[in-house]
Amino acid sequence: MAHIVILGAGIGGLNAAYDMKEKVGPNDKVTVVSDNPYFQFTPSNPWVAVSWRTREDITFDLAPCLEKKGIGLIAKGAKRVHPEENRIELIDGESVSYDYLIIATGPKLAFDEVEGLGPEGHTQSICTVNHAENSAKAWDAFVKDPGHIVVGAAQGASCYGPAYEFAMIMDTDLRRRKIRSKVPMTFVTAEPYVGHLGLGGVGDSKGMIESILREKHIKWICNAKVTKVEAGKMFVAEHNEDGSVKKEHELAFKYSMMLPAFKGIDAVFGIEGLANPRGFTLIDEFQRNPKFKNIYSVGVCVAIPPVEATPIPVGTPKTGYMIESMVTASVHNIRLAMDGKEPDQKATWNAVCLADFGDNGAAFVAIPQIPPRNVSWFAKGKWVHLAKVGFEKYFMRKMKKGDTEPAFEKYVLKLMGVHRLQK
Numbered sequence: 001m002a003h004i005v006i007l008g009a010g011i012g013g014l015n016a017a018y019d020m021k022e023k024v025g026p027n028d029k030v031t032v033v034s035d036n037p038y039f040q041f042t043p044s045n046p047w048v049a050v051s052w053r054t055r056e057d058i059t060f061d062l063a064p065c066l067e068k069k070g071i072g073l074i075a076k077g078a079k080r081v082h083p084e085e086n087r088i089e090l091i092d093g094e095s096v097s098y099d100y101l102i103i104a105t106g107p108k109l110a111f112d113e114v115e116g117l118g119p120e121g122h123t124q125s126i127c128t129v130n131h132a133e134n135s136a137k138a139w140d141a142f143v144k145d146p147g148h149i150v151v152g153a154a155q156g157a158s159c160y161g162p163a164y165e166f167a168m169i170m171d172t173d174l175r176r177r178k179i180r181s182k183v184p185m186t187f188v189t190a191e192p193y194v195g196h197l198g199l200g201g202v203g204d205s206k207g208m209i210e211s212i213l214r215e216k217h218i219k220w221i222c223n224a225k226v227t228k229v230e231a232g233k234m235f236v237a238e239h240n241e242d243g244s245v246k247k248e249h250e251l252a253f254k255y256s257m258m259l260p261a262f263k264g265i266d267a268v269f270g271i272e273g274l275a276n277p278r279g280f281t282l283i284d285e286f287q288r289n290p291k292f293k294n295i296y297s298v299g300v301c302v303a304i305p306p307v308e309a310t311p312i313p314v315g316t317p318k319t320g321y322m323i324e325s326m327v328t329a330s331v332h333n334i335r336l337a338m339d340g341k342e343p344d345q346k347a348t349w350n351a352v353c354l355a356d357f358g359d360n361g362a363a364f365v366a367i368p369q370i371p372p373r374n375v376s377w378f379a380k381g382k383w384v385h386l387a388k389v390g391f392e393k394y395f396m397r398k399m400k401k402g403d404t405e406p407a408f409e410k411y412v413l414k415l416m417g418v419h420r421l422q423k
Contacts, residue, residue: 001027002338005098007078007088007267009034009062010042012299012323013104017071018402019331020102024338030070033088033096035077037062039399040129043320044392046166046356048132049257050139050173055129058392060400069402078105078267083274083292088267100334103281103297104327107262108269114154116229117258123150123229124257126166135257139170146179147254150234152188154226156261158315159300160189160197161355163259164209164362171216172358186251187213187220188236188258190312194220195378198317199351200307200371202364203378209362212380221249223311226258234258243311262315264301276303286343287330296334298326307370321352321408322369328406352408354388361385 004024006017009032021030038059047053066073077091081101088096109127111118118125124138125131149170153163167187174180187194194213195205213220223239223246234256236249263269264279273291276282280303282289287302289295300323304316318326325347333343351366361384367375395407 001029002099003029003031003097004100004102004334005088005096006030006032006102006104007034007081008032008104008106008299008301009036009039010104010106010299011320012106012327013102014039014062014399015324015327015404016102016104016298016331017066018069018404019327020334021069021071022404023331023335028338029072031072031074031096031098032062032066033074033076033078033090034062035075035091037073037075039065041392041396041399042128043162043388045126045129045132046162046169048129049124049126049135049166050169051136052169052173055133058396059129060396065400065402078265081267081271081274083271083289083295086294099294100337101295102330102334103268103295103301104299105265105267106300108265108279110156110261110263113156113261114226114228117154117226117260121229122231122256123234124255125260126162126257127259138255139173142255143174143177143179145254146174146182147184148252149183149185150188150251150253150256151185151258152224153190153259154261155190155224156313156315157190157259158198158262159259159317160191161317161319161353163187163189163257165355165357166257167218168212168216168357168361171218185216185218187218188224188226188234188251189220189222190224190310190314191222192241192310192312192314193222196310196314197364198307198314199366199369202351202366203376205362205364205378208378208380212357212362224249225312229256229258239311241311261313262300268301278303280304285346286333287326287347288333288343294337296330298330299323302326316369317351317353319351319353319408322347322349324406324408325349354384354391356385356388359385361388363387 041058044058124135195209269279281297329345329347332345351369362380364378
């Protein structure tokens with residue numbers, strides 16, 4: 001009898017649990033360990049932050065859904081992974097042993113790397129549903145007494161789409177309230193240019209996003225390093241291409257949302273051979289850790305090098321389609337290992353993204369994610385907004401039911417007609 005433990009219950013972890021349960025035998029056991037007793041659809045957090053969605057709209061309890069599938073749930077945080085002992089130490093002192101482990105925790109949010117950044121400091125966040133709810137409360141107060149907004153992503157961030165989304169969603173909400181004229185807005189990003197997205201650009205993402213920002217009267221600062229944040233003031237060093245400081249900015253704001261850099265979680269941080277210096281899980285081409293070969297990893301917690309060198313550190317994003325591909329490969333390879341065979345499945349590292357801009361949106365496809373690419377496509381239009389709204393409903397139904405069909409591939413790629421681009 002084999003015990004497969006999935007650490008984390010986000011898009012990657014929950015999909016891995018459902019898929020793994022279908023692959024194992026009747027005497028094998030699948031268990032999810034999560035510090036939250038609920039699933040949250042993270043891509044909808046920007047909507048929660050302006051009260052277009054509620055927590056109830058984008059979350060559901062894990063226990064009943066997993067129980068129906070015969071999957072165990074331990075709703076406790078992990079204190080430390082002990083890979084030499086095939087054991088996870090939980091925060092309450094108890095332990096859970098495993099034969100195979102899939103690490104799917106998502107990131108640790110490194111707000112502490114910039115003084116004054118984050119919900120415990122002076123800026124808002126949309127990284128979790130709890131953060132988004134707090135951001136919504138701050139937004140409700142802001143629209144009663146509006147002023148300058150600073151929005152973007154700090155140095156080392158590896159997920160830029162939500163920053164652009166939230167800037168545009170705020171713009172849309174302010175226009176609906178007829179107070180947009182009272183709100184100057186500045187986009188601050190570590191990217192070398194707007195539309196870089198941590199991917200070196202996709203298609204004409206640079207030109208199109210610059211055009212959108214101009215149209216919406218949003219100024220921007222690129223190659224930006226946030227040095228510190230005080231109440232109502234952000235200090236930003238803008239850099240040249242050679243890394244030298246070009247200009248120092250002091251940006252006053254009434255409301256700010258800045259995405260932080262990501263790190264690996266404390267439970268794996270510093271474990272030699274398992275995690276890199278930032279705490280991200282090391283994997284080979286089969287999603288398997290090179291040292292501890294019964295450990296696999298999927299999602300944002302996986303170590304992926306930057307696409308290219310940039311003056312300010314810029315991480316590489318892991319989109320939903322890519323995460324599902326990692327899950328499929330990991331589950332397949334664990335099944336092979338259980339049968340005494342070598343892994344042979346590799347993830348297709350393709351980036352597909354739908355970014356909602358409130359009343360329209362932008363979409364991109366990068367196949368493969370790291371250049372040179374077979375497909376590099378970027379488009380915008382109201383259809384993207386409608387597509388993301390539809391996908392949210394579709395994906396939430398899928399996850400509640402435990403449907404193992406790859407949602408991003410079936411829904412997003414068909415919707416966008418990428419199959420025609422590949423012909």
